[in-house]
Amino acid sequence: MAARKKVRGKRDRRDRRDHGERLRHSRPLDPFDPVDPFEPLLLGAHVSTAGGTPNAPARAKAIGATAMQMFSKMANRWAERLCEDEECRAFSAALTTTEVRATAAHDSYLINLASPDPVLRARSLASFEAELRRCEALGMQYLVSHPGNFMDDRASGIARNAEALGIALERVPGRVVVLMEMTAGSGTAIGSTFEEMATLIDAVPPPHRERVAVCVDTAHIFAAGYDLAGDYDGVWSRFGDTLGMHRLRLVHLNDSKTPLGSRRDRHELIAEGALGERPFRRIMTDERLVAIPKVIETPKLDDAETTDRRMLERLRGYVRSAP
Numbered sequence: 001m002a003a004r005k006k007v008r009g010k011r012d013r014r015d016r017r018d019h020g021e022r023l024r025h026s027r028p029l030d031p032f033d034p035v036d037p038f039e040p041l042l043l044g045a046h047v048s049t050a051g052g053t054p055n056a057p058a059r060a061k062a063i064g065a066t067a068m069q070m071f072s073k074m075a076n077r078w079a080e081r082l083c084e085d086e087e088c089r090a091f092s093a094a095l096t097t098t099e100v101r102a103t104a105a106h107d108s109y110l111i112n113l114a115s116p117d118p119v120l121r122a123r124s125l126a127s128f129e130a131e132l133r134r135c136e137a138l139g140m141q142y143l144v145s146h147p148g149n150f151m152d153d154r155a156s157g158i159a160r161n162a163e164a165l166g167i168a169l170e171r172v173p174g175r176v177v178v179l180m181e182m183t184a185g186s187g188t189a190i191g192s193t194f195e196e197m198a199t200l201i202d203a204v205p206p207p208h209r210e211r212v213a214v215c216v217d218t219a220h221i222f223a224a225g226y227d228l229a230g231d232y233d234g235v236w237s238r239f240g241d242t243l244g245m246h247r248l249r250l251v252h253l254n255d256s257k258t259p260l261g262s263r264r265d266r267h268e269l270i271a272e273g274a275l276g277e278r279p280f281r282r283i284m285t286d287e288r289l290v291a292i293p294k295v296i297e298t299p300k301l302d303d304a305e306t307t308d309r310r311m312l313e314r315l316r317g318y319v320r321s322a323p
């Protein structure tokens with residue numbers, strides 16, 4: 001009875017950390033499970049879906065991941081597809097054999113919901129809708145999406161992007177939360193400042209705004225001018241003041257090949273780029289970020305499994321060696 005009470009306490013704590021969102025793939029509690037399902041480190045990588053989405057969980061498992069991101073289609077093609085029941089069942093079955101507790105899909109790079117070109121915007125909206133439908137079908141928790149490029153005028157672009165998000169969420173009801181990813185701010189990209197991201201989210205119509213939150217990519221915000229290496233606490237306090245920490249649902253852990261404020265998005269291995277080791281040590285041991293899933297999108301080099309394993313081991317080492 002005492003043990004049961006303790007378990008319930010842990011569950012409550014975990015529920016609060018998840019901001020009320022239920023982890024759909026969490027398994028029933030097993031006291032002999034080597035990984036404590038209510039105090040997990042949600043850490044993983046973007047994994048390949050080569051051969052079909054049901055192959056992705058095994059790749060996550062092979063690197064010891066507890067969080068996973070993937071594409072649900074070819075990210076650089078317009079061609080759309082549905083997830084048939086058989087695929088969805090196979091994906092869910094594969095996922096239950098892993099320790100993965102947090103799942104995200106990343107949308108296609110071609111989508112530009114902020115475009116002033118009606119043809120491109122319509123195509124982007126249809127494609128984004130299909131992304132959402134696949135996420136719902138596969139039971140993914142999050143759909144990560146880059147804010148678009150405004151092309152003509154920034155304020156109009158933000159308005160178009162927010163309107164399109166509202167339309168897509170209206171057309172695809174469900175539980176998937178759209179995470180708008182902070183951008184490096186190259187060209188006319190929207191979403192490279194916390195203020196602009198807040199403006200974008202606030203412009204999404206209220207019933208659907210609840211299903212929109214934020215993904216911070218460490219390499220992108222560094223390239224956008226947020227100095228996580230030199231002013232770690234300052235950056236997060238600005239995030240908290242502008243967007244609110246409750247809006248942060250996913251962190252992409254990437255070092256940057258390009259310097260602070262370069263506005264160029266080039267990912268580097270953890271602790272081997274311009275950010276260096278310190279900010280990653282801080283993130284891995286930051287109380288405020290402990291329940292936030294974290295995934296790497298670092299170069300895979302010759303062998304994705306070996307390299308990702310090495311990166312995740314490096315990150316877990318920061319937790320273990322924390323004072």
Ligand SMILES: [Zn+2]
Nearest residue numbers: 106144146181
């Ligand atoms: Zn991204």
Ligand SMILES: [Zn+2]
Nearest residue numbers: 181217252297
């Ligand atoms: Zn990213």
